[in-house]
Amino acid sequence: MQRLLCPNPLPGSMELMPFLCFLVIISGCKCLASLPYQGKIGKARRLFDEIPDRDSVAWTTMIVGYNQMGLFESAIKMFVEMVKDKVTPTQFTITNVLSSCAATGALGIGKKVHSFIVKLGLNGYIPVGNSLLNMYAKAGDLVMAQIIFDRMRLRSISSWNIMICLYMRSGNVALALAQFKQMSERDIVSWNSMIAGYNQHGLDMEALELFYSLLRDSSLKPDRFTLASILSACANVENLNLGKQIHSYIIRIQFDLSGVVQNALVSMYAKSGGLEIAQRVVEHSGISDLDVIAFTALLDGYVKLGDIAPARQIFDSLRDRDVIAWTAMIVGYLQNGLNDDAMELFRKMANEGPQPNSFTLAAILSVISNVASLNHGKQIHASAIRSGEHLSVSVGNALITMYAKAGSINGARKVFNLICWNKDTVSWTSMIIALAQHGLGEEAIKLFEKMLALNIEPDHITYVGVLSACTHVGLVEQGRSYFNLMVSVHKIEPTLSHYACMIDMLGRAGLLQEAFNFIEEMPVEPDVIAWGSLLSSCKVYKNIDLAKVAAERLLLIQPDNGGAYSALANVYSACGKWEDAAKIRKLMKDRGVKKEQGFSWVQIQNKVHVFGAEDGRHPQKDEIYKMMDKIWKDIKKMGFVPDTESVLHDLEEEVKDKLLRYHSEKLAIAFGLISTPENTTLRIMKNLRVCNDCHTAIKFVSKLVGREIIVRDVTRFHHFKDGFCSCRDYW
Numbered sequence: 001m002q003r004l005l006c007p008n009p010l011p012g013s014m015e016l017m018p019f020l021c022f023l024v025i026i027s028g029c030k031c032l033a034s035l036p037y038q039g040k041i042g043k044a045r046r047l048f049d050e051i052p053d054r055d056s057v058a059w060t061t062m063i064v065g066y067n068q069m070g071l072f073e074s075a076i077k078m079f080v081e082m083v084k085d086k087v088t089p090t091q092f093t094i095t096n097v098l099s100s101c102a103a104t105g106a107l108g109i110g111k112k113v114h115s116f117i118v119k120l121g122l123n124g125y126i127p128v129g130n131s132l133l134n135m136y137a138k139a140g141d142l143v144m145a146q147i148i149f150d151r152m153r154l155r156s157i158s159s160w161n162i163m164i165c166l167y168m169r170s171g172n173v174a175l176a177l178a179q180f181k182q183m184s185e186r187d188i189v190s191w192n193s194m195i196a197g198y199n200q201h202g203l204d205m206e207a208l209e210l211f212y213s214l215l216r217d218s219s220l221k222p223d224r225f226t227l228a229s230i231l232s233a234c235a236n237v238e239n240l241n242l243g244k245q246i247h248s249y250i251i252r253i254q255f256d257l258s259g260v261v262q263n264a265l266v267s268m269y270a271k272s273g274g275l276e277i278a279q280r281v282v283e284h285s286g287i288s289d290l291d292v293i294a295f296t297a298l299l300d301g302y303v304k305l306g307d308i309a310p311a312r313q314i315f316d317s318l319r320d321r322d323v324i325a326w327t328a329m330i331v332g333y334l335q336n337g338l339n340d341d342a343m344e345l346f347r348k349m350a351n352e353g354p355q356p357n358s359f360t361l362a363a364i365l366s367v368i369s370n371v372a373s374l375n376h377g378k379q380i381h382a383s384a385i386r387s388g389e390h391l392s393v394s395v396g397n398a399l400i401t402m403y404a405k406a407g408s409i410n411g412a413r414k415v416f417n418l419i420c421w422n423k424d425t426v427s428w429t430s431m432i433i434a435l436a437q438h439g440l441g442e443e444a445i446k447l448f449e450k451m452l453a454l455n456i457e458p459d460h461i462t463y464v465g466v467l468s469a470c471t472h473v474g475l476v477e478q479g480r481s482y483f484n485l486m487v488s489v490h491k492i493e494p495t496l497s498h499y500a501c502m503i504d505m506l507g508r509a510g511l512l513q514e515a516f517n518f519i520e521e522m523p524v525e526p527d528v529i530a531w532g533s534l535l536s537s538c539k540v541y542k543n544i545d546l547a548k549v550a551a552e553r554l555l556l557i558q559p560d561n562g563g564a565y566s567a568l569a570n571v572y573s574a575c576g577k578w579e580d581a582a583k584i585r586k587l588m589k590d591r592g593v594k595k596e597q598g599f600s601w602v603q604i605q606n607k608v609h610v611f612g613a614e615d616g617r618h619p620q621k622d623e624i625y626k627m628m629d630k631i632w633k634d635i636k637k638m639g640f641v642p643d644t645e646s647v648l649h650d651l652e653e654e655v656k657d658k659l660l661r662y663h664s665e666k667l668a669i670a671f672g673l674i675s676t677p678e679n680t681t682l683r684i685m686k687n688l689r690v691c692n693d694c695h696t697a698i699k700f701v702s703k704l705v706g707r708e709i710i711v712r713d714v715t716r717f718h719h720f721k722d723g724f725c726s727c728r729d730y731w
């Protein structure tokens with residue numbers, strides 16, 4: 001068809017030009033517009049420039065061509081030249097230049113075109129009126145659009161549709177509906193504008209009702225946009241049955257299941273709990289056309305199931321894997337605790353994927369925080385600086401948490417001070433929590449006071465940080481007053497985390513009865529953490545009566561909580577009630593309850609080495625145990641006495657001594673000592689609380705070897721140096 005209308009090669013004779021222009025306009029084949037596809041736009045322009053007397057048809061042809069090819073700026077420039085050349089625009093010129101103005105948001109030029117229209121008396125033409133309306137509508141100028149619409153003597157369905165879209169976009173759903181109802185005749189675009197508008201404003205039931213009325217009351221057929229919107233509405237109401245009905249309707253009308261409809265269908269099933277069907281749709285229609293929205297919906301579904309491998313398969317087959325898809329996949333791994341896979345994918349992205357953005361970096365920094373790998377964190381920090389993303393506040397905040405969790409409070413401080421220009425509540429909160437975890441309670445509180453002085457609103461997480469700062473340094477009075485400030489001034493309703501901080505704070509300070517009363521008076525149901533924290537305080541202060549109550553209540557909530565059994569047994573042991581302790585241990589055994597296994601890990605040159613208690617799996621086992629035996633002997637000479645009291649009573653002293661000697665954190669330290677040069681700081685992580693004996697032993701070790709040893713346990717950091725710990729033995 002095009003070949004017939006546009007002879008190839010393009011005629012060199014200028015006389016043919018008006019003929020060609022004529023063809024373009026009347027045939028609508030966009031003959032000139034098709035030139036750029038052949039790389040010939042320059043040629044068209046050269047031909048145009050050679051025309052001695054360029055009439056409005058020639059000018060218009062070029063403007064139409066530019067506009068339809070999406071070269072809007074060129075179309076507008078051409079129009080300005082045309083006016084300078086004193087050539088009168090036609091209604092085709094006007095509609096095309098207005099559409100270029102609408103696309104680029106060039107409202108200034110658009111208004112000048114508007115005055116031309118008035119001057120030329122073209123405002124009676126429906127296409128011109130609609131173009132003008134569209135231009136003001138796209139620019140969001142509701143007032144002007146309304147004026148134009150009201151003054152239009154003749155309107156088409158498009159005029160009404162443009163107004164519906166504009167009302168919807170500006171949030172005037174009621175006005176849009178009124179407009180829709182007034183229409184004597186509607187096309188499918190009218191219905192789509194209403195349905196999509198409802199869907200975008202979360203009025204999904206209204207969207208569904210309107211869709212049914214389209215099927216019932218009109219002879220119009222839904223198109224792919226109608227179906228995509230209605231499936232999105234189904235996804236939002238998470239009604240699988242409704243979704244299935246729409247799906248079978250689509251099959252019944254034999255609608256092509258590809259592109260936007262396929263994507264919307266996959267999203268709908270994934271979001272409304274029909275993950276398997278979503279998977280089948282993908283298999284049936286092909287993965288390569290899946291868009292990022294459908295992919296992330298699928299990914300979310302798999303993340304919730306805790307089985308993310310199928311999502312990775314889909315990810316690997318996607319045709320357009322943009323930065324959002326990569327980031328979503330990394331976040332998926334993060335949410336399922338698959339830190340290694342997230343790291344592996346991030347490395348792959350660095351090699352072959354798009355440039356990571358601030359969301360990717362924040363996600364990978366969270367992964368690194370979880371594994372507390374300072375080296376990796378520093379690498380990401382360096383690459384964020386290279387790409388300039390370190391200036392983004394979300395990356396800055398993630399860096400603070402990463403440095404703090406990897407044990408480098410100085411690194412966290414440096415980042416915090418660097419993002420001075422745009423710190424938000426999250427930045428302050430991250431830093432306060434970092435300081436609290438490192439036992440720097442006073443500094444955390446100072447920072448919180450500064451935050452308040454600068455009128456930065458704290459949120460409920462900030463208060464978790466502040467209260468735990470008070471807990472770690474034993475500032476009970478201050479903790480109480482901050483709790484009150486949170487409720488009365490900042491109107492934050494306390495959550496279980498805040499209550500847990502208070503119980504911990506009171507319990508650690510030995511105010512056991514008050515802690516118990518506090519739990520009893522809590523307006524929310526106390527959880528395992530609340531009772532567990534009271535229980536461990538009871539252990540420290542050897543209060544059997546309250547320990548029994550706390551353990552009983554805890555076991556009511558979680559009958560297989562091994563920690564509760566052993567904590568209670570430990571309270572009995574600590575008070576010399578060996579028989580009671582043995583009874584509890586037997587009960588635990590009879591009921592098949594297992595104590596949570598303790599693990600410690602240390603990273604040496606990008607490799608993480610994990611140790612359990614008395615672990616013999618490490619290839620350097622012999623060296624490690626030899627080192628530990630030597631340390632044990634040396635610190636005993638310095639005055640260290642093993643805490644054999646805390647071990648099962650019915651064992652020989654020597655066996656107890658050995659059990660303590662090979663606790664996981666001690667093995668990790670021994671390995672760290674033989675694997676790193678002198679003076680290197682050792683960073684050890686532990687999944688449980690560090691025990692009494694290890695805490696004392698590590699103090700001695702830090703003095704013996706003259707090194708700083710940083711231990712991150714499940715609640716906080718301990719910085720051991722010269723025989724002392726930063727927690728001042730209060731943990």
Ligand SMILES: [Zn+2]
Pocket residue numbers: 663664665690691692693694695
């Ligand atoms: Zn220990």
Ligand SMILES: [Zn+2]
Pocket residue numbers: 695717718719725726727728729730731
């Ligand atoms: Zn400590």
